[in-house]
Amino acid sequence: MHREGPSSIFTIYFNGQFWVGTIERIEGSELSAAHVVFGAEPSNEQALQFVIEKWGELRFSPKVKTEQKKESGNPKRRQREAALAAAKATPSTKAQQAIAKMREQNKAAAQKExxxxxxxxxxxxxSVRANKRKNKHRGH
Known part of the structure; x- marks a missing residue:
C-alpha cells in the first residue's frame, strides 16, 4: 500500500545534554525540518500534547531535495526497517542540513537587522550633534 501526499517523522533523542525533537516533513522529493529542545525527557503523553498543540507554530527549514526510496512490498521487511529506524533514533543527515540552512538564513537576517x-x-x-552645533552657533 503506497501513501500519497506529505509525511512526517518525529524523532526524539538525547543529544548528550538535552532531549531534542527533530521533525522531518517530506513532500514529494523535498524535505524540510524543524528542531525542538525539550530539556527533560518528555513522556509519550507530553510528546503527543506537543504535536497537538504546537505543530502549527513550528518553523520549518527551507526545502531540500532528497531522493525517494522505493518501498519494499514485503511487510516483514518494512517491519524490520521500522524497528531499525526506531533503534537508531537520530535525525537524517538531510534534516540536519535543512536545519543548518535555516540557521544560516536566520543569522543573515539578524545581521541585516x-x-x-x-x-x-x-x-x-x-543629527543630535548637528543640532547641538546649530544651537551653539545661534547662541543658545
Whole structure:
C-alpha cells in the first residue's frame, strides 16, 4: 500500500545534554525540518500534547531535495526497517542540513537587522550633534 501526499517523522533523542525533537516533513522529493529542545525527557503523553498543540507554530527549514526510496512490498521487511529506524533514533543527515540552512538564513537576517539598527543609531547621533552645533552657533 503506497501513501500519497506529505509525511512526517518525529524523532526524539538525547543529544548528550538535552532531549531534542527533530521533525522531518517530506513532500514529494523535498524535505524540510524543524528542531525542538525539550530539556527533560518528555513522556509519550507530553510528546503527543506537543504535536497537538504546537505543530502549527513550528518553523520549518527551507526545502531540500532528497531522493525517494522505493518501498519494499514485503511487510516483514518494512517491519524490520521500522524497528531499525526506531533503534537508531537520530535525525537524517538531510534534516540536519535543512536545519543548518535555516540557521544560516536566520543569522543573515539578524545581521541585516543589526546593521540597519547601527546605521539608524549612527544617523540619529549625527543629527543630535548637528543640532547641538546649530544651537551653539545661534547662541543658545
Amino acid at each position: 543589526s546593521a540597519a539598527a547601527r546605521r539608524e543609531a549612527s544617523a540619529w547621533k549625527r
